[in-house]
Amino acid sequence: MKLICAVVRPNCLEDIRAAAMQLGLEGLTVSETEQHAAGPVLTEVYRGAEYVSDRQHRIRIELAVADDMADQVTEAICNIARTGREGDGELFLSTLAQAIRIRTGETGPEAV
Numbered sequence: 001m002k003l004i005c006a007v008v009r010p011n012c013l014e015d016i017r018a019a020a021m022q023l024g025l026e027g028l029t030v031s032e033t034e035q036h037a038a039g040p041v042l043t044e045v046y047r048g049a050e051y052v053s054d055r056q057h058r059i060r061i062e063l064a065v066a067d068d069m070a071d072q073v074t075e076a077i078c079n080i081a082r083t084g085r086e087g088d089g090e091l092f093l094s095t096l097a098q099a100i101r102i103r104t105g106e107t108g109p110e111a112v
Contacts, residue, residue, distance in 0.1 A: 001096040001109060002070040004063045007035065008081040008089035013059050019076040020063065029062040035087075056087060064099055064112045 008016070013030065020028055034055045065073050074091055081089050101111040 001099060001112065002065050002067060003094050003096040004061075004065060004070065004073055004077070005092040005094075006061045006077050006081070006089060007033065007058050007091075008061065008077070009087070010057060010059045012081045012089075013061070015080045016061060016077055019080060020073070023069065023072055023076065025063060025065065025069070025073070031060040031062075033058050033060045058089065064096055066109050066112065 006016070010032075017028065035058050036055055061077070063073060070093060074093060077091055081091075098107065099109075099111040100107050104111075
């Protein structure tokens with residue numbers, strides 16, 4: 001099994017979710033996060049005061065998939081998130097030693 005972790009722009013979430021469903025994946029974990037010092041420093045105005053921010057809002061998506069699905073899923077995520085501009089995001093792929101579905105006690109690929 002593989003664990004796929006992607007940090008992407010928020011506007012990619014729905015397309016990635018739809019692609020995962022088309023590939024037969026039942027669920028994914030989504031977290032809101034911030035990236036620091038990624039891309040250009042932004043100048044913002046808030047209540048009349050100007051400030052500089054090096055934080056960018058991002059979405060972190062995690063999926064546990066069977067080994068034979070990993071390439072398809074990573075390719076789909078990269079194709080959706082790729083704009084060619086700085087700040088498209090990152091994707092991390094790691095081996096998942098074990099998965100356990102707490103409710104049923106299922107282990108391995110059946111738990112995913």
